[in-house]
Amino acid sequence: MTDFTDKNVLVLGxxxxxxxxxxRRFSRDGARVAFTYAGAQAAAETLFAETGAExxxxxSADRDALTATVAGRGPLDVLVINAGALVMGDPxxxxxxxxxxxxxxxxxxxxxxxxxxxxxxxxxxxxxxxxSTNGDRMPFAGGAAYALTxxxxxxxxxxxxxxxxxxxxxxxxxQPGPTDTDMNPAAGPMADTMHGFMAxxxxxxxxxxxxxAAYLAGPEAGMITGSMQTIDGGFGA
Ligand code: NDP
Numbered sequence: 001m002t003d004f005t006d007k008n009v010l011v012l013g014x015x016x017x018x019x020x021x022x023x024r025r026f027s028r029d030g031a032r033v034a035f036t037y038a039g040a041q042a043a044a045e046t047l048f049a050e051t052g053a054e055x056x057x058x059x060s061a062d063r064d065a066l067t068a069t070v071a072g073r074g075p076l077d078v079l080v081i082n083a084g085a086l087v088m089g090d091p092x093x094x095x096x097x098x099x100x101x102x103x104x105x106x107x108x109x110x111x112x113x114x115x116x117x118x119x120x121x122x123x124x125x126x127x128x129x130x131x132s133t134n135g136d137r138m139p140f141a142g143g144a145a146y147a148l149t150x151x152x153x154x155x156x157x158x159x160x161x162x163x164x165x166x167x168x169x170x171x172x173x174x175q176p177g178p179t180d181t182d183m184n185p186a187a188g189p190m191a192d193t194m195h196g197f198m199a200x201x202x203x204x205x206x207x208x209x210x211x212x213a214a215y216l217a218g219p220e221a222g223m224i225t226g227s228m229q230t231i232d233g234g235f236g237a
Contacts, residue, residue: 004217024050
């Protein structure tokens with residue numbers, strides 16, 4: 001446990017999966033937490049009832065709404081940018097609009113949200129993006145556009161770490177491997193294929209990713225910045 005009492009935390013995309021685990025972790029550790037979601041109102045309400053974290057409906061693909069939500073919750077001690085979409089398949093037949101929306105949510109939104117948060121973030125603030133091990137390795141067909149979005153996060157995190165480092169703000173990229181969520185269920189049809197690429201052949205628990213986020217947000221991680229923190233059971237090893 002890390003003591004986040006009095007810390008103001010916003011998790012973008014927090015209603016389900018990894019984001020919900022991060023909301024639970026920071027709430028349990030004493031932070032004042034809010035989270036966004038785009039569609040899953042019932043899940044958001046359940047998480048609010050469980051944790052007391054405020055749920056704010058904001059589609060990350062809507063830049064004006066996103067930056068207004070980030071600015072309205074500030075100054076933030078911790079911004080976690082988790083909201084993400086996954087569109088996979090044959091690039092020759094995938095819907096181009098769905099690809100562009102994924103790029104909006106996975107790339108454009110993290111950039112604009114991070115910059116907006118940094119306007120008022122205090123000394124020692126933390127910006128954490130949830131990328132993917134697929135930013136480093138895409139070992140099967142059909143994931144080119146998704147990998148594109150997660151590789152883009154790597155460059156962004158390195159650059160923003162330079163931009164905000166003088167203020168003691170760290171910017172880091174957590175890169176999970178297969179993690180048991182609605183997006184990638186441990187019992188899903190791709191599970192055996194994915195486990196075949198891993199040294200430890202099981203899905204990661206969302207709580208394990210949340211623990212890494214808490215570490216990066218905590219006082220011991222003040223000199224970790226511009227880094228890729230991979231938690232993938234050896235998927236990319
Ligand atoms: P889920 O689909 O299980 O949950 C996604 C969460 O993000 C939901 O709370 C969803 O809310 C929110 N969200 C999605 N799109 C938007 C949007 N446009 N605006 C606001 N909120 C949004 O995904 P995971 O928990 O599995 O994934 C979370 C992150 O981790 C993503 O960035 C993903 O790419 C990354 N990741 C996941 C891995 C995995 O194996 N699960 C592996 C590596 C990386 P709502 O339902 O309301 O839209």
